[in-house]
Amino acid sequence: MPDIKDVLAKAKPREHTVRICLAGDVAAEVDRLEAELASVSNWQAESLVDKNPGIEIAERIKEARERMQAAEVEFTFKALGAKAWSDLVAQHPGKKDEEAWDVETLAPALVAASAVDPAMTQAEVDELFDALNFGQRQQLIDAAWQVNGEATSIPFSLHASAILASRTDGK
Known part of the structure; x- marks a missing residue:
């Protein structure tokens, strides 16, 4: 049987991180460029010197997506302890008797x-x-709820498993 002191030494509050893109203007630019790209999707060259207009648009989309990625911000959340959770809930009582707290x-x-x-x-x-x-607000709220309310289990990564299964180590 494990000693409780060993268990307590291992116990760490759950953490969770989400990434949110704050460049709404660049997201709109990508949407516009995607529509522009769709409008030239049926383009056909009339001579060997014609250049597909979709290439330049696709390059602009790539650049805008890179700017969107650069505008992402990581938000990390850590689970509250039992007393801090209880105190926070008590500060936000439900509006009706059957509600444990006021979600809003x-x-x-x-x-x-x-x-x-x-x-x-x-x-x-x-x-x-x-x-x-x-949607962005909901991402942050969901992350805070998740870190405080969901049990911690060992996640399965299909991507990592597929990569590892594809390794042959030369055999």
């Missing part, structure tokens, strides 16, 4: 309380949420 107020507060990199105050979360769309 608890969710952004949970983001602020669980965010460790970058750390954020409630005011900063509110300001960030004003700049993000619903």
Whole structure:
């Protein structure tokens, strides 16, 4: 049987990281370029010197996607301890008797309380949420809920397994 001191020494709060692209303007540019590329998809050369207009558009899409990737920000969340979770829930009681908490107020507060990199105050979360769309806000909220509410299990990686299974080590 394991000694509880050994178990406690191994116990670390769960962490979870999400990446969010903050360049909404560049995302719109990619959408426009994709539509432009689709409009020339039936292009056919009329002579050997004709150059496919899709090539230049595809290069612009690649460059814009690289800018989008550069505009991604990692947000790391760490699970709250039992007392901190209980205190936070108590600060956001449900509006009806059957509700354990008020989801509308608890969710952004949970983001602020669980965010460790970058750390954020409630005011900063509110300001960030004003700049993000619903899907981006939901990504942050989901990450905060996940790190605090889901059990930690060993994930299966199909991609990593496929790579490792393809290795022959020269045999």
